[in-house]
Amino acid sequence: MLILTRKLDEEIIIDSDIRIKIVSISENTVKLGISAPPAVEILRGEIYDKVVESTKEAFAQSKNTAPALPKLKINKLNNKNHD
Amino acid sequence: MKIITHQFGELEFQEDLILDFPSGLFGFEQLKKFVLIKIGEELFYWLNSIEQPEIAFPLFGIGVIDDTYPVEVENEAFGIVTLNPDPLQITVNLKAPVYINQNRKLGYQKIIDKENYPVHYNLFVA
Numbered sequence: 001m002l003i004l005t006r007k008l009d010e011e012i013i014i015d016s017d018i019r020i021k022i023v024s025i026s027e028n029t030v031k032l033g034i035s036a037p038p039a040v041e042i043l044r045g046e047i048y049d050k051v052v053e054s055t056k057e058a059f060a061q062s063k064n065t066a067p068a069l070p071k072l073k074i075n076k077l078n079n080k081n082h083d
Numbered sequence: 084m085k086i087i088t089h090q091f092g093e094l095e096f097q098e099d100l101i102l103d104f105p106s107g108l109f110g111f112e113q114l115k116k117f118v119l120i121k122i123g124e125e126l127f128y129w130l131n132s133i134e135q136p137e138i139a140f141p142l143f144g145i146g147v148i149d150d151t152y153p154v155e156v157e158n159e160a161f162g163i164v165t166l167n168p169d170p171l172q173i174t175v176n177l178k179a180p181v182y183i184n185q186n187r188k189l190g191y192q193k194i195i196d197k198e199n200y201p202v203h204y205n206l207f208v209a
Contacts (some may be wrong), residue, residue, distance in 0.1 A: 031109070038144075041194075043176050043194055044196065047108065047178070047196065050178075050202050051109045051110070051176070051178060051202060052109050052110035054163070054165065054176050054202045054203065055108060055111065055163055055176070055179070056110055058140055058141070058165040058166075058176070059138060059139075059140060059169065060162060061165050062089070062139055062140060062141055062166060063089060064166060064168065069170055071205035072170055072171070072208070073208050073209075074148060074205065074207065074208075075145055075146055075148070075206060075207055075208065076149065077148050077149035077177070077204070078149055078150075078151055
């Protein structure tokens with residue numbers, strides 16, 4: 001892994017069109033400003049990791065036969081608005 | 084063409100049904116081609132890989148769960164389902180929907196960075 005030291009307001013540039021700027025620094029938190037072309041997907045690492053883990057679990061569970069589904073109600077999101 | 088699937092055994096279908104996933108799925112980025120399978124009145128769709136036909140993901144149409152879910156033009160939003168022998172433990176991933184455009188035969192997965200869309204959303208209530 002490449003490790004660079006940056007100060008407040010300094011930037012790094014990746015591939016000439018992605019700029020990451022140190023916007024603020026406090027005790028435990030660094031704020032980054034990122035500008036990149038719209039096609040570049042920017043994700044928080046822990047969310048990406050959680051999604052990948054869930055997709056792998058979904059694949060592992062898909063090998064089991066789907067259970068017979070009794071007449072269960074679908075758990076609607078925002079159901080407060082519809083009742 | 085013919086593939087041997089885990090869930091349905093040998094499956095034969097027209098090649099023009101193949102969906103292109105240029106970026107694959109998160110964690111399965113190498114898989115670029117799928118076929119979407121729906122058997123009769125079954126609740127789940129199956130997104131079956133063409134390149135590795137033993138890999139398939141059950142999908143559920145998110146519109147049924149939430150009619151205010153973010154839509155993408157011409158696309159249908161599906162959530163990847165984590166099955167469980169106990170139906171009440173079956174979850175749908177609302178955080179990372181799979182969008183499929185059946186007309187253009189294109190698909191992609193996206194992460195929606197919003198608190199109210201969990202990775203494991205219980206599909207059923209008792």
